[in-house]
Amino acid sequence: MTTREKILADVRKSQPPLVAAPDITLWENRQQVDGLTVLETFKAVAGNVGSKVISVESIADIKTHLNIIPGSRVLTSIPQLFDVATDAALAAGATPHELENVELAILQAEFGIAENSALWVTEKQMGTRVLPFICQHLALVVNAGDIVADMHAAYKRTQGSDHSFATFIAGPSKTADIEQSLVLGAHGPRSLSIFVLTT
Amino acid sequence: MKDHAALAEAFNKDEQRVDWHDETLWWVRQKRDRASHQIPDWEELREAASQIKHNVLSDLGNYLEQFEKQAIGNGITVHWAADAKEHNDIVHSILKRHGITQMVKSKSMLTEECHLNHFLEEQGINVVDSDLGELIVQLAKEPPSHIVLPCIHKKKEEIGDIFHEHLGSEKGESDPQILTETARVHLRNTFLTRRAALTGVNFAVAETGEFVVCTNEGNADMGAHLSDVHIASMGIEKLIPKRKHLSVFLRLLTRSATGQPITTYSSHFKRPRPGQEMHIILVDNGRSVQLGREDFRNSLKCIRCGACMNTCPVYRRSGGHSYHTAVAGPIGSILAPNLDMKQYADLPFASTLCGSCTNVCPVKIDIHDQLYKWRQVIVKEGYGDKKKAAAMQAMAYTLSSPKVYRIAGKAGRLVMKYAPFAVNNGLNPWYKQRDMPEPPKESFGEWYAKNRS
Amino acid sequence: MRVGLFIPCYVDQFYPNAAIATLELLEKLGVEVSYPARQTCCGQPMANSGYEHLTEGCNELFVDNFAEYDYIVSPSGSCALHIKEHLHTHNDEQKALGIRKKIYELTEFLTDILKVEKLDAAFPHRVGLHQSCHGQRGLKLAQMTELTAAPFSKPVALLNMVKGVEIVPLDRPDECCGFGGTFCVAEEAVSAKMGKDRVADHIQNGAEYITAADLSCLMHMEGILRRLKSRVKVIHIAEILNGVKETVA
Numbered sequence: 001m002t003t004r005e006k007i008l009a010d011v012r013k014s015q016p017p018l019v020a021a022p023d024i025t026l027w028e029n030r031q032q033v034d035g036l037t038v039l040e041t042f043k044a045v046a047g048n049v050g051s052k053v054i055s056v057e058s059i060a061d062i063k064t065h066l067n068i069i070p071g072s073r074v075l076t077s078i079p080q081l082f083d084v085a086t087d088a089a090l091a092a093g094a095t096p097h098e099l100e101n102v103e104l105a106i107l108q109a110e111f112g113i114a115e116n117s118a119l120w121v122t123e124k125q126m127g128t129r130v131l132p133f134i135c136q137h138l139a140l141v142v143n144a145g146d147i148v149a150d151m152h153a154a155y156k157r158t159q160g161s162d163h164s165f166a167t168f169i170a171g172p173s174k175t176a177d178i179e180q181s182l183v184l185g186a187h188g189p190r191s192l193s194i195f196v197l198t199t
Numbered sequence: 200m201k202d203h204a205a206l207a208e209a210f211n212k213d214e215q216r217v218d219w220h221d222e223t224l225w226w227v228r229q230k231r232d233r234a235s236h237q238i239p240d241w242e243e244l245r246e247a248a249s250q251i252k253h254n255v256l257s258d259l260g261n262y263l264e265q266f267e268k269q270a271i272g273n274g275i276t277v278h279w280a281a282d283a284k285e286h287n288d289i290v291h292s293i294l295k296r297h298g299i300t301q302m303v304k305s306k307s308m309l310t311e312e313c314h315l316n317h318f319l320e321e322q323g324i325n326v327v328d329s330d331l332g333e334l335i336v337q338l339a340k341e342p343p344s345h346i347v348l349p350c351i352h353k354k355k356e357e358i359g360d361i362f363h364e365h366l367g368s369e370k371g372e373s374d375p376q377i378l379t380e381t382a383r384v385h386l387r388n389t390f391l392t393r394r395a396a397l398t399g400v401n402f403a404v405a406e407t408g409e410f411v412v413c414t415n416e417g418n419a420d421m422g423a424h425l426s427d428v429h430i431a432s433m434g435i436e437k438l439i440p441k442r443k444h445l446s447v448f449l450r451l452l453t454r455s456a457t458g459q460p461i462t463t464y465s466s467h468f469k470r471p472r473p474g475q476e477m478h479i480i481l482v483d484n485g486r487s488v489q490l491g492r493e494d495f496r497n498s499l500k501c502i503r504c505g506a507c508m509n510t511c512p513v514y515r516r517s518g519g520h521s522y523h524t525a526v527a528g529p530i531g532s533i534l535a536p537n538l539d540m541k542q543y544a545d546l547p548f549a550s551t552l553c554g555s556c557t558n559v560c561p562v563k564i565d566i567h568d569q570l571y572k573w574r575q576v577i578v579k580e581g582y583g584d585k586k587k588a589a590a591m592q593a594m595a596y597t598l599s600s601p602k603v604y605r606i607a608g609k610a611g612r613l614v615m616k617y618a619p620f621a622v623n624n625g626l627n628p629w630y631k632q633r634d635m636p637e638p639p640k641e642s643f644g645e646w647y648a649k650n651r652s
Numbered sequence: 653m654r655v656g657l658f659i660p661c662y663v664d665q666f667y668p669n670a671a672i673a674t675l676e677l678l679e680k681l682g683v684e685v686s687y688p689a690r691q692t693c694c695g696q697p698m699a700n701s702g703y704e705h706l707t708e709g710c711n712e713l714f715v716d717n718f719a720e721y722d723y724i725v726s727p728s729g730s731c732a733l734h735i736k737e738h739l740h741t742h743n744d745e746q747k748a749l750g751i752r753k754k755i756y757e758l759t760e761f762l763t764d765i766l767k768v769e770k771l772d773a774a775f776p777h778r779v780g781l782h783q784s785c786h787g788q789r790g791l792k793l794a795q796m797t798e799l800t801a802a803p804f805s806k807p808v809a810l811l812n813m814v815k816g817v818e819i820v821p822l823d824r825p826d827e828c829c830g831f832g833g834t835f836c837v838a839e840e841a842v843s844a845k846m847g848k849d850r851v852a853d854h855i856q857n858g859a860e861y862i863t864a865a866d867l868s869c870l871m872h873m874e875g876i877l878r879r880l881k882s883r884v885k886v887i888h889i890a891e892i893l894n895g896v897k898e899t900v901a
Contacts, residue, residue, distance in 0.1 A: 002279070003279045003280065003281045003285060004279040006281060007263075007279055007281060007435065007481070007483045007487060008260050008263060008264065010483065010487035010488075011259045011260045011263065011435065011483075011487045011490060012260040013487075013491065014487050014488070014490035014491030014496075015256060015257055015258070015259050015260060015490055016253075016256060016257050016490075016493070016496065017257060018257045018258055019250070019253050019254050019257045020254060021250065021251050021254035021440055021444070022246075022247050022250040022251060022254075024247055024443065024444070024446070024447060027240075027247075027446070027447075028443070028446075045460060048460075049459065049460070049463070096424055096425050096472075097391060097425065100387075100391060115450075115460060116460035116461035117460070118461050118465070128424075129420075129424040129472055130420070130421070130424035130425055133417045133420040133421050133424065133464075134421065134424075134425075150446075150450070151445075151446035151447075151449055151450050151461075152443075152446045152447075154446065155442060155443045155445060155446045156443070158442065159442075159443070163467070163469060164273075164469050164470035164471075164472075165466070165467065165468055165469060165470070165472070166466075166467045166469075167420070167464055167465060167466040167467060168449075168461065168464070168465040168466075169463065169464060170460070170461050170462070170463050170464075171463050172463070173415070173416055173417040173463055173464075174415050174416070174463055175331045175332075175379060175415060175416050176348075176415075176457070177330070177331040177332035177335065177348065177349070177350055178331070178335075178350075178355050178358055178375035178378055178379065179223065179354065179355045179375060180223055180226065180227065180348070180351075181355075181375035181376075183375050183376050183379040185379070185380075185383065186331060186379060186382075186383065186415065186416035186417065186418070187329070187383060187386060187387070187390070187416045187417045187418045187421050188416065188417030188420070188421065188463075188464075189417075203839070204838055204839045204840075204841070204842075207839060207841050207842045208840070208841035210841075211841040211842065211845055214845070217845060218849075221849070225824070232797065232798070235800055236800050238800065239800070241800035242799060242800055242801065510798065512827055512828045512830065512846050513830075513839070513842050513846075516842050516845050516846060516849075517841075517842050547702075548701075548702075548835070548838060548839075549839060549842075550832070550835070551785065551828050551830060551831065551832030551833075551835050551843075551846075552700065552785070552786075552832065553785035553789065553828035553832075554785055554786075554789035554790065555785075555789070555796075555798060555826075555828070557789075558789060558796050558798035558799060559798045571699075571700065574700070574701065574702035575699075575702050575704050575705075577702055578701075578702035578703055578705075579702075579705070583702055583703075584838070587701060587834065587838070588703075591698050591701055591703045591706055592706065594697060594698060595698050595703070595706035595707065595709060595710070596709075597692075598661065598692045598693040598695070598697075598698075598709070598710050599692070599708075599709025599710055599712075599713065600692075600709070601689070601690040601691070601692055601713065604661070604692045604693075608664070608665050627837070628837040628840035629836065629837055629840070629875070631840055631844065632840075632844035632847075632848070632875075632876065632879060633844060633847070633872065633875030633876050633878075633879055634874075634875050634878040634879050635666075635875060636666045636667070636871060636874055636875075638665075638666065639666065639667075639668050639669075641668065642664050642665050642668055643659050643663065643664045643668040643671035643672065643687075644659075644664055644687075644689065646668055646671075646672060647675075647687050647689075648689070651675075651686075651687070
């Protein structure tokens with residue numbers, strides 16, 4: 001008997017009689033509060049977890065808010081911002097280690113969540129998975145209309161999407177492991193800027 | 200081998216430190232309260248989470264097979280480990296095949312349970328823990344004292360000393376900001392030079408074969424995405440049926456753990472990066488046995504948030520190491536006896552059964568009721584405290600007979616003489632820090648006989 | 653309505669005044685109360701230590717003593733909860749089940765069954781209310797701070813009917829005192845520390861008295877207060893609700 005067969009046999013011998021999973025459609029189908037409230041909640045929560053939220057009317061407007069150190073490496077997946085990026089385009093297919101010196105990455109998020117200010121970023125938008133983690137600073141762009149109320153609505157949006165890797169990002173990398181003192185910039189980005197496109 | 204009471208007594212030698220430890224964790228509990236009280240249907244969410252896990256436990260065999268099939272289809276290699284040794288051997292064999300002698304690891308309580316680090320060091324493989332708290336205790340050669348806050352027992356000055364010795368920080372430096380920066384620089388180099396990374400798993404989705412890893416630091420992602428080989432170790436109870444169920448658990452997990460609305464990163468791993476190898480090890484290590492214990496199987500619902508530790512008045516005043524097991528606190532005290540009833544016979548007694556743990560548990564595990572039930576099992580199996588047994592027999596004898604009870608009471612209110620707190624003989628622990636009430640002239644029974652009949 | 657008064661063993665032996673106050677209060681409220689003389693203990697000290705199998709004698713006695721009553725009332729939340737959850741008998745399990753349904757801790761009996769709305773009592777003091785865990789989390793005498801739910805408190809509502817009572821706020825309104833049955837000696841260091849911390853919360857917030865619906869917690873805290881030579885006293889809630897006649901010092 002293989003270990004696999006043994007574990008499965010032991011589990012089946014021990015498991016209690018079948019009980020159905022509860023119905024969570026109540027939460028999934030809950031009426032969304034109006035868009036304005038959702039956006040305000042998103043901004044407030046984002047501020048609480050250390051993100052900087054900036055409302056912009058166009059992608060071009062983002063440039064006026066970027067404070068790029070001359071000579072530092074900037075990567076983006078957003079074509080309208082290629083002119084501020086060091087490399088002409090996102091270094092797709094780059095080996096992860098080549099991204100070690102990225103100062104700023106500007107990536108598109110698919111959607112955001114008001115209740116926790118998390119943004120859903122998939123591998124397609126990252127180019128290379130490690131990018132939003134290894135860069136010193138991260139900026140994410142999200143359309144105001146793409147902010148949903150809560151996690152139930154969020155997972156509803158991910159249904160049917162096939163991603164090899166995706167992540168929710170809520171704030172800069174942080175730790176409170178030393179005496180519960182909050183420190184931003186543990187291993188990943190020291191800051192997270194969220195550009196909310198209002199048009 | 201010292202038991203919980205002895206280790207807790209040692210911890211209490213420094214009362215100021217106990218106060219500091221208690222207040223730090225109470226603060227985390229308060230953050231949890233503020234976060235959970237903001238969700239109007241918090242209690243309904245807990246119930247839903249508990250029921251989803253109930254469904255998982257009741258159909259675990261099928262979910263495991265479904266998950267395996269999906270994960271393999273996604274290009275992940277799936278391994279099965281019956282116990283800690285098999286798990287450790289699998290990790291070692293993967294590393295050996297690639298000729299890898301250095302590995303970076305993010306937080307995984309399962310690997311603590313399996314004593315993986317120790318095993319790999321013996322095989323000549325260097326392991327670096329990348330969670331800041333875990334790194335600190337690893338450098339201090341200690342186990343974590345808390346599943347979410349591994350070095351919550353350490354003061355910043357002590358951490359400064361450890362970093363000075365091992366990472367070359369300035370002597371006397373104790374600013375958390377500067378110490379964290381020191382670790383960041385040190386670990387960045389580690390992440391960049393390790394070809395293998397091991398992570399834990401918070402949730403694995405049977406429907407899709409993906410798994411979710413939650414961190415605030417981003418260390419799991421740094422390790423995994425820079426590695427050629429990613430190994431994810433998970434207990435078989437980590438499964439959930441569908442991706443949509445993640446919504447319920449991710450709403451509960453971090454609010455319960457630290458009061459944050461969500462961790463900074465909730466990463467969904469479904470397929471390896473092109474050119475990367477991804478492994479999942481499904482570990483039993485006593486879980487199928489616990490699943491068969493009707494009174495205790497609910498403990499397998501645990502999502503490792505640590506809320507029961509933060510709220511536990513005993514944990515806060517005895518420290519995580521007093522539980523002498525990988526998972527400390529109330530949840531550890533109902534998990535550990537399943538692994539070794541003799542070694543952990545003391546843990547279900549390290550509680551006042553106050554029930555706060557049960558109330559904060561996001562998956563509604565009846566923790567304090569299970570502690571009570573483990574006490575009965577441990578005594579019946581013969582692992583109870585031998586000294587207590589005689590006292591209990593005598594007490595039961597006295598209290599089973601109204602006549603004996605009255606006589607004992609008349610003899611100077613000594614009915615409780617078998618309850619160890621009633622006699623001030625210098626040996627009785629009650630009197631170390633407490634007095635007894637003044638014995639009254641007569642018992643209520645005697646008063647009643649005179650005044651009402 | 654015939655009520656059987658259950659006075660737990662340590663209350664009988666060490667705190668007769670609390671038992672007398674419970675009796676008098678129920679009598680004043682027009683309840684027909686009697687105290688079965690052959691009662692001893694609920695069996696909890698053994699059961700919580702893992703010796704539930706030694707509680708058969710206590711259980712049989714309890715059933716014999718109390719099966720005949722409409723209600724059983726006890727001035728101890730912990731003992732009432734133990735009976736509610738764990739009373740069994742070989743002879744007549746239906747009787748045991750019946751008792752489990754009709755046993756009440758005093759303040760819940762006053763609130764839920766007698767529906768008391770006013771009391772003729774005065775206690776012009778600052779009082780700290782200790783929420784005993786078994787009464788609160790077990791019998792749900794008051795809302796628990798861990799839960800997201802509307803607040804209520806049966807003991808507080810009753811205390812507010814007593815003239816002059818000023819309830820002091822606590823930093824941790826429902827933290828355990830650390831008594832825990834045999835825990836108090838088996839885990840002496842942690843138990844005593846918990847007790848000291850609980851007492852300190854009451855003292856810092858200006859309590860003159862610490863009250864509770866459970867004397868085991870009060871006995872533990874009194875032990876600490878006396879060792880500290882504190883002037884703060886413990887008093888069972890029944891004595892306040894009954895209108896305690898202050899003893900001359």
